[in-house]
Amino acid sequence: MEQEFKALAKAIEAIHNQARKFGLDFFPMRFELCPADVIYAFGAYGMPTRFTHWTFGKHFYKMKLQYDFNLSRIYELVINSDPCYAFLLEGNELIQNKLVIAHVFAHSDFFKNNIHFAPTSRQMVETMAVHAAKIREYEFKYGHREVEIFLDAALSIQEHIEPPTIFPVAEEEGEKEKGPSRPRETPYDDLWALDGKPKEQPRERTRKIPPRPTKDMLAFIMNNSPELEDWQRDILAIVREEMRYFWPQMETKIINEGWATYWHARIMRELDLTEEETIEFAHLHASVTQPGKMHINPYYVGSKIFEDIEKRWDSPSQEDRERYGRQGGEGRAKIFEVRTCENDISFLRNYLTRELVEELDLFLYQKVGAEWVVVENDWEKVRDGLVGRLTNCGFPYIVVEDGDYQRRGELYLKHCYEDLELDVPYLEKTLPYIYLLWGRPVHLETVIDGKTAVFSYDGKKNSRR
Known part of the structure; x- marks a missing residue:
């Protein structure tokens, strides 16, 4: 065991140095060797220190069962933190852990x-x-039961938040409107309010709540629900803060995994591997980048796009030279620029070309009757279809339209329909949870079979009109 730890430490140092040579700039790394139960618990919870809930346990047993039957395996688990924590699976061969280590350095x-x-x-x-x-x-x-029931409700709408933004905003969604205030000119301005003169009256609040539709359903309910106690508002704030932390990971799945795969391949090729390790690495890399049959493999598609970007900027065509002024030899700088600026939507929209769509054999399909059939293979429509499915990380875009619907304090939600219908059974199971959070009847407007439909829950039963 001691020899294995020494070999692993030596591998980490060699990979660290090679990653630095390639120009990767990562947080200080902390590696831990863990048994499968621990790794899959972290994978199910998303974080080693997260609160417990039965849904996380359900995910754990599903993932662990697949591992036990050799149907799937978590090769890497890395946390966005400073320092950055990465967890290695006990029982992995050294070459497997070398690949994982190279991969997580790129993630960091x-x-x-x-x-x-x-x-x-x-x-x-x-x-x-x-x-x-x-x-x-x-x-x-x-x-325990009371808190668990409330957590069930909070987690049922955890994706309906305003994601963290890189641009400053005037106010958080759900914040109450405030009247205008006089600019403070001196530190003693507040004393002049004691002189008996009438104070400036605040602006009368707009009747509509919220003044404009808001996507941040969690924040709106947290700030405006008349039924919640302080501890319940605190739990909503916790769920919202944690989801805002996970959101960037969800909106960069393809580009992030593509970046890590691109670099683990290049780092591993620079290491002094034995013949057996070289063969095993080739096998592992091929399994990681194997194209998916029914879905996009982010490791494969992401790394292929990065390779294509580097190639096109290193050796631009005559058209690219004349049209965009590319000089050639700029491929490495370009992929670092892309890594800095893009998420999955912009990554695919800007860099998924006709040639790549054909090479990767990408197409759109849907179920017709009992069979899955290809419905589109035009490259631009395929690209736009993939981008459309990634909008809002694939979750329905639902806004709070009115928090005082019909002047009865009821909650009116609206689905921003874009050719993708809601799952009606799931919708009908979720409305009672929103009712529990809001405390009064809840309505959701959407489109079913091309017609506007409003689903409601009044505390006793679901209805549709």
Whole structure:
């Protein structure tokens, strides 16, 4: 065992040095060797210190069962933090861990430098530990079952938030409107309010709540629900903060995994591998980048796009030279620029070319009757179709339209329909959870079979009109 640790430490040092030579800029790395149970628990929870909930346990048993039957395996688990934590699976061969180590160094570089991760907290490991302690305290005070039921409701709409933005905003969604205030000219201005003169009256609040549709359903309910107690508002704030931390990872899945795959291949080729290790690495890399049959493999598609970008900027065509002024030899600089600026949507829209769509054999398909059939292979429509499915990380775009619907304090939501219908059984199961959070009837407007439909829940039953 001691020899294995020494070999692993030596491999980490060699990979670290090679990654630096390639220009990767990552957080300080912390590696831990863990048994499968621990790795899959972290994978199910998303973080080692996160609060407990039965849905995480369900994910754990599903993932662990697939591992036990050799149907799937978590090769790498890395956390966006400073320092950056990476977990290696006990029982892996040294060459497997070498690939994982090279892969996570590139992930850490992406976390540190991609602009969409800039607003995220790098101390979320500690923050989530505080959150977990708070929820345990609430369970002790109000009862485990009571807290679990409320968490069920909060997690049912956890994706309906306003994601962290790299641009400053005037106010958080759900914040109450405030009247105008006089600019403060001196430190003693507040004393002049004592002179008996009438104070400036605040602007009367707009009747509509919210003044404009808001996507941040969690924040709106947290700030405006008349039924919530303080501890419940705190749990909503916890769920929202943690989802805002995970959001950049969800919107950069293809580009992030593509970047890590691109670099682990190049780092491994520079290492002094034995003949057996070289063969095993080739086998592992091929399994990681194997094209998916029914879905996009982000490792494969992402790395192929990066390779294509580097090639086109290194050796531009005559048309590219004349049209864009490319000089050639700029491929490496360009992929670092792309790594910094893009998310999955912009990555595919800007760099998925006709040639790549044909090479990767990408197409759109749907189920017709009992069979899956190809419905589109025009490269621009395929690209736009893929981008459309990634909008809002693939979740339905639903806004709070009115928090005082028909002047009865009811909640009116609207689905921003774009040719993709909601799952009606799922919708009908979720509305009672939103009712629990809001405390009054809830309505959701959407489009079914080309016609506008409104689903409602009044605390007793679902209805549709």
